[in-house]
Amino acid sequence: MPIPEVLNAEKFESHKELIRILYxxxxxxxxxxxxxxxxxxxxxxxxxxxxxxxxxxxEYENLFDELEKEILIYIKKNC
Structure with missing residues (x-):
């Protein structure tokens, strides 16, 4: 059974064999x-x-801004 890949990190490099055995x-x-x-x-x-x-x-912020502009345009057209 192989050890988890994350244990192959540099910080464990000097203990690789011991880690494998203990695991x-x-x-x-x-x-x-x-x-x-x-x-x-x-x-x-x-x-x-x-x-x-x-x-x-x-995406929602952009949609909100676009709809806000459209609402203001619609209101101005219908005043």
Missing amino acids: LVDGDFKNMCDDYSMSRFCIEKYKEKVAQDVGVKK
């Missing part, structure tokens, strides 16, 4: 590593969601 034989260490990996995944997913949310928010 295979120590359930507590494996759980900690799996939680670490999941937390990294969630961070990345959250970053993507925030970026998507910002884009959607911007």
Whole structure:
């Protein structure tokens, strides 16, 4: 069973072999590593969601501005 990719990070480079062994034989260490990996995944997913949310928010802001202009034009035409 391979270790999670996130454990191949530079900060763990000097402990790579020990991490691999502990991951295979120590359930507590494996759980900690799996939680670490999941937390990294969630961070990345959250970053993507925030970026998507910002884009959607911007689209609604643009729509709001356009509709506001159209309403003002409509009101001026019908006064």
